[in-house]
Amino acid sequence: MEYYVTVATGTLKYSGTVNYVYVTLVGENGESERKRLDDHGWGLRKGQTCECKVWSKIPLGRVLLVRLEMEKWKKLNAEDNWFCNYVTVRPSGSGRTQTFPCYHWLVGDDKVEILDGTAKTLCDEILPQELAHRKAQLQERQSIYEWQVWAPGIPKCGAFKSEEDLPPDERFDFENAKNFEQVFHDILVELSLEKLISLINKSWKNLEDFDNVFCALPKTPTAEYIKEHWKEDVFFGHQFMNGVNPRMIQRCRKVPSNFAIQGKMVQDFLHPNTTLDKELEAGNIYLVDYVILDGVPGNVIHGNQQYIAAPLCLLYEHPDKGLIPIAIQLVQNPTKDTPIFLPNDPPLAWLLAKMWVRHAEFQIFEVLSHLLRTHLIAEVFCVATLRQLPAVHPIYKLLIPHLKYTQEINCRARTRLISSDGIFKKAVSTGGEGLLMLSEREYKILTYRSLKPFYDFKDRDVSKLKKYFYRDHSLKLWNAIEKFVSSIVSLYYSSDSEVEQDSELQAWIKDIVDEGFENASNFGLPNKLQNKQELITLLSVIIFTSSAQHSAINNGQFDFCSWVFNTPSTMRQPPPTDKNSVTMELIMSTLPDINQSCIIVAVTYILGKFPISCP
Template identity: 30%
Template sequence: MFGILGGGKGHKIKGTVVLMTKNVLDFNEVVSTAGGGVLGIAGGIFGTANKVVGGIVDGATAIFSRNIALQLVSATKTDGLGNGKVGKQTFLENHLPSLPTLGDRQDAFNISFEWDESFGIPGAFYIKNFMQAEFFLVSLTLEDIPNHGTIHFVCNSWVYNAKNYKKDRIFFVNKTYVPSETPTPLVKYRKEELENLRGDGTGQRKVSDRIYDYDVYNDLGNPDKSADLARPVLGGSSAYPYPRRGRTGRKASKRDPKSEAPASDTYIPRDENFGHLKSSDFLTYGIKSLAQSVLPQFQSAFGLNAEFDKFDDVRGFFEGGIHLPTDVISNISPLPVIKEIFRTDGEQVLKFPPPHVIQVSKSAWMTDEEFGREMLAGVNPCLIQRLQEFPPKSKLDASVYGDQTSTITKENLEINLGGLTVEEALNGNKLFILDHHDAFLPYLRKINDLPTAKSYATRTILFLKDDGTLKPLAIELSLPHPRGDEFGAVSRVILPADQGAESTIWLLAKAYVVVNDSCYHQLMSHWLNTHATIEPFVIATNRHLSVLHPIYKLLSPHYRDTMNINGLARQSLINAGGIIEQSFLPGPFSVEMSSAVYKSWVFTDQALPADLIKRGMAIEDPSSPHGLRLVIDDYPYAVDGLEIWSAIQSWVKDYVSLYYATDDAIKKDTELQTWWKEAVEKGHGDLKDKPWWPKLNTPQNLIHICSIIIWTASALHAAVNFGQYPYGGYILNRPTLTRRLIPEPGTKEYDELSSNHQKAYLRTITGKYEAIVDLSVIEILSRHASDEVYLGQRDNPNWTDDTKALQAFQKFGNKLKEIENKILGRNNNSSLRNRVGPVKMPYTVLLPTSKEGLTFRGIPNSISI
């Protein structure tokens, strides 16, 4: 297990401690203490960055004065009470700034432990910080352990002054044990550490805490500031079910005791906020700066000039730029990410990078083929369905909403079916639907009462042509019945046209569809189905799976920074009056709408094969690769995604099989069983009684559960996130807002449909200020950080000492390299028209690797932005 004991008395075990000092790392500290708004924040950041080298030396000097102490804990010898023997307290020694294996801004120190064979082999260590400032502990490596060799401890944790902790901080060796195989001397320490992470469920969390607990989404509103900023509590009720978030324990607001009062900083367990001086910090705090300081400046600047008049005005965002008033430009943050996004210069110009969708052609986005292609290879490729009944029906409660059956007729479709009947096209798997009717119809009265929003619930039917592309046949635009919901919908069917007012109406109809899709994408496909649904698993894993547990080691890389970015989202993105509410159609009802969709969320349907089959986009076929056959062969998201899914599943299977050979081994793993029970019953407690939750009673079910979690946190999130700016940065292609309904004949606005289609389109979709809000944020969200860790990679090669696990992981990495080459090959195949499309934009978003920045490719391990 640990090797044969040996060695004489008086032997010294040499060690190397790697850490990063607070004055190098703590971005949050700079943000909270710098004055002068965004300008002051940035100045503080750059001041810190400029002092990084000196700061390390200063930190090292402080550490020399016996400020950090370690004690080894034996994994093989007990103290007489059955617990691992604890060694003598030992302080850090020499500073080693030139160690060649150090990562960026890491600092190394010597340490020597007295050892004899009565102590045995170390399996853990205690650490005490006697300094006032915290530091980030990266690792400890022990060498020359007699008859054993080297031992690695991978730590990656903030360590505060010892007085902050009720129990001393402990770290474990990089070995892997299911609970029943834990060396007896470590059992107590393993249990105690999990108890520390769970906390007692009371009190307001402090920044130094490492406690993981659950709460409902009761922190999005700000009722004390304004009644208009009150929001319903999401989670904990059948009316508004929702996944749980991390508990902060903040005080209730005065006007609504069920809601937490907002705070400038949202607590997350300390180790979930790495705080490195890295690009992702600039990205996430760039969002905060935008929300709080920069965008309000733009609102005042563009208040008197809120409209685009022609398409060239929109392209001016990327080509000539927009000239800004002096007072606005002086208040734009010098944060690198803000400066790069806005490309401000001495001429006071606001300039965004050109989105991929117009880098080759400025007008191809307007084509019907591109409109259909983006449902298969765009930013939201996981919603289109095969049409399996005609006319399409609604799942809304008929007793509340009346008959919501589609009014699209066979005659509407057959004029463009090339001689086929609707029945023949259905039977031939040729008809598809993008259905945004049921998600939007119940909210349309509220949405259309907003001062800046007017829209329809939409259904779009498309035809699969012989060349593999989709041709839109009809768009149904529906409004609530003026006499009441129970009377059904008032619907209008728009058909393709290429001349006169009808061609502009068709262009507008596509815009209403895309706005619905943009909102559904951001709120449901992206936020709900990845960010929000993964957070309960992050919490449950840290509460119940020890760092020694094999499944903790498997899953933890896929949780990196997720609670951090979700906490930021609740502060600046999805909060009342935040960026999403400002720039997306549903406004104050945005997140509430995602709660309605969560009612029908199914965990097992998040597996890509199950999702494709449920949507009718694939048919079960055991003789085909992945066990299914795609209905559209050239469906880039599905083709690339299935290969990634299979690679993940194979890796998880190889890994799990190393530790669980039988059903009984799964059932007897106490940590594993408690983890899954709590993830379901608390983390997703509003859906806990659903029959579709897998039982954790076989290795196969464990493999499936872990594969879904990893897929969701990595590839699914990548597919719906990193194409946001490449497609949506051109607001004409993916508007997020419509501000008026189709004009009525006889009005000036209707005449404009024929005389000036560009102006008619621009007066309907997202305005100038909202476009800037949208572009500013989605460019940040579409970027990769410099220290991102991608699928098939780990941030520390010593994450486990299990050679077989490392070999299986290497096999996974090699498979991903093969897949990357295959995707590149498919993108060069001109017969696959959906992979590039009229906009000449290859489908690259599921290529596993990426460089830093706005690359339109790369699958990070986790939801980190």
Template identity: 40%
Template sequence: MGVYRVRVSTGCSFYAGSKNQVQLWLVGQHGEASLGTCLRPARGKEVEFTVDVPEYLGRLLFVKVCKKHILQDDAWFCNWISVQGPGPSGDEFYFPCYRWVETKAILTLPEGTGSTVVDDTQGFFKKYREEELQARRKIYRWGNWKDGLILNMTGAKKEDLPIDERFLEDKKIDFEASLVKGLADLAVKDSLNALACWDDLDDFNRIFWCGQSKLAVQVKDSWKDDAIFGYQFLNGANPMLLRRSTALPDRLMFPQGMEELKINLEKELHEGTLFEADFALLDGIKANNFLCCQQYLAAPLVMLKLQPNGTLLPMVIQLQLPKVGTDPPTLFLPTDPPMTWLLAKCWVRSSDFQLHELQSHLLRGHLMAEVFAVATMRCLPPIHPIFKLMIPHLRYTMEINVRARTALVSDNGIFDQVVSTGGGGHVELLKKAGAFLTYRSFCPPDDLADRGLLEVKSSYYAQDALRLWEILLRYVEGIVNLYYKTNEAVKEDTELQTWCKEITEIGLLGAQDRGFPVSLQSLDEASRFVTMCIFTCTGQHSSIHLGQLDWFTWVPNTPCTMRLPPPTTKDVTLKTVMATLPNFHQASLQMSITWQLGRRQPIMVALGQHEEQYFSGSKPKMLLKKFQEELAALDKEIEMRNAKLDMPYEYLRPSLVENSVAI
């Protein structure tokens, strides 16, 4: 009983406010009190009022919210509600929301301290948890975009998504405006080049006049260099293929007269300086055919040597796997005629485009993040500390993925129109790549050790990924240890165990045979699993996403398709190269989409900098502050290192890493 001071915060997006009134109830350990229809929320405003409550409520547990419907059925975006108890020294209770409140539905907001099932010994939150998850599972249902792929959120179009998963207006306007601009640029480039000759590599300059980055200009000027070719395996848009060789690959066959090459490779192997990038996943994938024009794919193998100064140089390229009963495939060497060697490298880079976009970016970034998002919404109630930890890193993921499935990789989408794995090959490739989704490969300390990159100082990706993982792990460990005091508490948390199992057994289609856990048995296991989820949604996605504008804008460096079969001889001319690379329309479309999706996003939240406060209490806030300070320190270190580099590596710089898979 007494006077309560209530504050209510409304979001800042265009339609966050409501013209209707909102009714509130306070629910405490000893009772419930209606505050009546006490406010009409306005966009971006914080409203404060006092109310005299005659009942004794005890410690507050929930605030209930209901938005009335009088004239206009408009949703209201509530940030949070704060309630201070009676008297000058009354406790203040914080109720995070950050959700849309729709008409008639009563939304129950638990106090923000956070609680596991094990903590709730008196059962204050038991009914709430059960009802919340029951309601969520009706809304958040598993879907299956294509048989054989990991699961996704059900819904064929963005309008099918729950309102809380949709872009807010600022994000929606920016995204759709960039699409219009990209298409306008494409139309201009097509009209200017429709009748022009396209027979020299310099002709690509005709479409290289808008949206490029500073590094993209460097790439344009130096893309033919072997050092730049090798550098991209270490620090380019797709640093996930390179590994240190432990033996000469079985597929590498040496035609007669190449004994010296084998000796040189074995020498580098013995010294630990031999590396490889194998694109065998592309073998057997059906190439696209659009507008009655057949496109082509290769499955290259590249062997590279690491120089003492850290430069990675290619030694040999094999474009196809050996076939039984045929001669060994042609091996291409740096000593070959310049056009021959250049075309072989273009084939490697085109193959890298396919694996980058489909395996590293879409599958290992976007689709994995969606599995985490759906499982989190189905298995963890908002009061759960791991929900609070995960939710900032799941923002916008479902909508951006639906947009990808309906525009990029859909039937007659961008891939079908312009990419050599389009027309069904891209789905085939995604299915094959699913077998390589191992738990270790999503944890940088294990992945980098398995690939022999931990000691490669010129791999800035490896250095930065490891540092970022360690900082993130410390933050997650801090939260986990705050809410779980023993390993037994982890084991007994049925919600946490269900979440882990649903990710592995359902979302990932039974990935326990690839090392993913179906249960979490200790504090360390829980911390590692949560860190893996968050790192995948943040650092790992950014390391793959941010490089597109730099490395894919100059189309010859990473062609989206190839129009002639891979060469089987070394008789290559400039005419052969130009007839193989994308034509001006394909190149323009590649540049347009690369700009739209790869540009630095103005509506972007950097890692750890989210404004939403899901935790109340000083201890979680202190842990977040320490996390932010460590990220800032790493950001400064990377900035200082990059100042000394000809090509700065920024894709894991914390201030540029997005807090979720949102683009």
């Protein structure tokens, strides 16, 4: 009996091969012949399909899986891997065409067996051959994707020392596979920064001095707007709601006891005929507290101590002006001599105080909001999904597009960005020891609840804050994601008991909680799924975190950080203790030097670029 087979090769560079590739069909009743593809010698070319007829002595019944085998062409002394997108099979006559998704690299002398693309849980009717394939695939994956502790006190990750150790399926495509050092150098050239980066320990002369560099950078309207308005109090307040770190602001019903502020200090900045106490009671006062930074050791860059502050910033939702800052304290434990910076202070003193708040924002944004709360969390879900869910499981099919390349991105971050000699060590005040201490502190208080937008906004009591577009858009996206996820889950699980009885799914959640989030005592995610709604919520969290949340935090960083004075990555002088001694010379000696500025401009450009393509 004849079967018509179509094999599709991937579309990206180097997806094709001239190696020998063979196909065998395995059905309910037996196996077909082993058929070599491409008898005409053209090879399996990038982006093309290869069609052939495969003969079987007996009717195979339903084809259960397709076996693809690749043998190296001995005359070729170079690596020639092959990326297969999918295989379709149709019996002669009027039989139904079956599709077998592959999306897998075959390397050297290699073999892969792929099941029909129909998603199935263990609750569905599964033949012994299919069950054996699921188990074999998971056993192989679990031997490849193991857990490791990269650093104590943060989530576990995949046990790969660098991106070079990753399986080919986890690697970037060749267009995006340059090593970080080469990419960094190319970006410095593209941004015309390759000469300036050599100016170590040299300060900018003044704020306008950097404008000569900024003018040459690729800019968006947002970046241009920030450069023009970054000093304004209204825009300063706007960034807490709609900047790169819009998750810190919270409503303040009572001024913290360690914030040495009195109502009369801020009276002039409030609307007429009101007081601080009245505005606190009315819910119009907001607080951003960087207590998590208190005591974090500052980095040492080129032999020079860098400094970290843990500010408190009080903001007022003015009925006419919007959200504006009304008081800043740069320490958590004030003395009688600790200054409270106010909008009517000498302009340079108020500007420098706001810069210290923005510097704290950079540390929280990059280390906690970006690295820990999106990248490292997503990697836990990624590794557990690869280890515990076979490719035909509907939840695997749902999640894997959102977790693509997570491991390579994070491997590169661990080896190039946050390592002991990485980029953060060269230009960020929390680089080195401080970064890990900060991450440990956040991980201890991290909760599963805080990853759900509705509860995040509820717990921070910001549901009525005006012009909080991040909140409004997050909730809309969450609702759309949850609705989509709910429809998919309902297709494959008709009852709560089916969720409970899916042993693959239960192994998955157990791996997530007991391994990935080991020692996260406050996380609050049970290691067992008891009903459909728990599954729907968890899947929505995973997709939201790795897509919408990551985009909100990551994609605007070049806009908000390319004018380096708006979001300084490091501070080279301690926080001011005397308002009247702040000069432009002090400000410029405090802000990142020319070398550090160039590094951060280049890195935020690299990190904030549009996501890479998939095969």
